[in-house]
Amino acid sequence: MSTQMTVEEMQSFIEKAFKKCTIRVVELGDMYSLIEQETDDYNLRPGGTVSGPTLMTLADTGLYTALLAQIGPVALAVTTNLNINFLRKPEPGLIRAETKLLKLGKRLAVGEVTITSNNDPDPVAHVTGTYSIPPR
């Protein structure tokens, strides 16, 4: 299955969809996306780590881009469930989310996201999420 959108089309799409989006789309593939973001002061929390909401936002966008890469720019696909496990203290810097879709059905898509920081192979968070796909 080839992707319905290029990296450039996806980048343009998410920048229109979300104001002040600082996420970069790095790669799109079969049931797959890789996105990244440089953290700034607004992404930090006490202790100098990256905030949970920053990681959740990145993961949700990872799922969204992996899904839209398969089904095209259906803006109204919505998250129905997201579950995140925080695994390690994330260092500020470059955070990356690698998403694999586990299921792409007619009504629901499910994926998992692994988040790393500064290219450390040990993940800082792991996410699973479900998107509801509007009737087409």
Next chain:
Amino acid sequence: MSTQMTVEEMQSFIEKAFKKCTIRVVELGDMYSLIEQETDDYNLRPGGTVSGPTLMTLADTGLYTALLAQIGPVALAVTTNLNINFLRKPEPGLIRAETKLLKLGKRLAVGEVTITSNNDPDPVAHVTGTYSIPPR
């Protein structure tokens, strides 16, 4: 069990902890917190609804304030798991998170959060989350 922090102390604490925090602490009680936020353009997503990350941020802060109200300003308590179910399309405006702690152990605290928008009694999202409490 009485709370360890007043509403004013908690408000001051989260504003120092999180930059650009627009969340207001409304009420703190026994294993309980109520917080709220006015959504702005940056909290919206395609379709004119409040973004998932905005709701996740509010829920995480709800859990944090309910926990700190019990144990005092231990900034280094960290989320280990958060699970969110999105239930209804949230209208922009006033969003509120009501948190009840289900367990407050020595090492882990678990709570549930109900999020409503514009005082509609039907919740827009439901969250459960776990915080790890540092040794004291």
Next chain:
Amino acid sequence: MSTQMTVEEMQSFIEKAFKKCTIRVVELGDMYSLIEQETDDYNLRPGGTVSGPTLMTLADTGLYTALLAQIGPVALAVTTNLNINFLRKPEPGLIRAETKLLKLGKRLAVGEVTITSNNDPDPVAHVTGTYSIPPR
């Protein structure tokens, strides 16, 4: 909204649906069910507590009965997501699951389940789950 099935009809339905079912339906209401079970040796795990799978089975059945009470005996409704937090060591004996549906949509229903043991008010587990409803 009144229920589509009586307690007796539901009891008969789940006993046909699941072999060796020892769960009793206690009460059905608007977006609500209460069910219970006496634990036996097969429900225990090391340390003399009730096993996680026993609690998960009870919770899943709680969601199923609360849903079918609203929509009627649609056996093919299936769980798509279940999230459980184990809160306290459950004592063997009578375990009860109280389910509240948070959302009943056309395609998805979401509910939360509180599990107690031996009428202790502090819950031993808290569950949220999603059922996919087949087209009718």
Next chain:
Amino acid sequence: MSTQMTVEEMQSFIEKAFKKCTIRVVELGDMYSLIEQETDDYNLRPGGTVSGPTLMTLADTGLYTALLAQIGPVALAVTTNLNINFLRKPEPGLIRAETKLLKLGKRLAVGEVTITSNNDPDPVAHVTGTYSIPPR
């Protein structure tokens, strides 16, 4: 990191821990376990598929064996959270759970489990779970 228990030791351990256990330990490795089970009539649900609780039990045991393979036979390690996404209708027959630990900390371990049926590569369920490790 080598494992603290052999496949035979683990098999013997779980058969003592859980009555009527029909799960077989297939392989243990670094932060890894593979276990399997033949479904029987008691594992089925309406529609002829494998019941959710059967899959949850297998997943929980997968996490338990992967953890104990690393830390040794600490029976009192307990699940604190388990999240399951049901992806496809599982055919009765041989079901397998492959577990990878994502984190092994002093107090908490987190892992993910992929469940397949009859060697079909598309998973029927995906699970993440957290175990609390007793002080040693």
